[in-house]
Amino acid sequence: MSEQYVVDLQEIDESQVAVVGGKAAHLGGLLGVEGVRVPAGFCVTTDAFRRIMAETPSLDDRLDQLARVDPDDRESIRTLSAEIRRTIEEIALPDDLARAITQALARHGEDDAYAVRS
Structure with missing residues (x-):
């Protein structure tokens, strides 16, 4: 299928x-x-x-990292979130x-x- x-x-x-x-x-x-x-x-x-x-394993890795961050560590959350956003914006959709x-x-x-x- x-x-x-x-x-x-x-x-x-x-x-x-x-x-x-x-x-x-x-x-x-x-x-x-x-x-x-x-x-x-x-x-x-x-x-x-x-x-x-x-097709974007780095995105999954960053999401896993974000899930493990201490909720009070706002700087790490901000940094990882920015990396995730950049990764998503750079994804080229397959034709x-x-x-x-x-x-x-x-x-x-x-x-x-x-x-x-x-």
């Missing part, structure tokens, strides 16, 4: 937490509730997240993942759609 990187909200229900994360699964579930308005949108899946994490997101945006229109990150 090939990975799925983007799923439209109307294809999601609350049984798919492992695929899309809790927020998106609950939003998809709300689509079936009469009187609740949920805007059209899509979710970038946990497969996409796992792929990026696998197929970028294409899947771009196609979802085109289906929904950039102004009308929003992505729910898992």
Whole structure:
């Protein structure tokens, strides 16, 4: 089975937490509730997240370091957080993942759609 990187909200229900994360699964579930308005949108899946994490081991290492920092050590938290942010900003999305997101945006229109990150 090939990975799925983007799923439209109307294809999601609350049984798919492992695929899309809790927020998106609950939003998809709300689509079936009469009187609740949920805007059209899509979710970038946990497969996409796992792929990026696998291709960026330094990010996982820094997140592990951050988890072990004393909560009162604000300077270490600030430093590691800045490193994590730089690492995330430098990630180049693989072409197929970028294409899947771009196609979802085109289906929904950039102004009308929003992505729910898992």
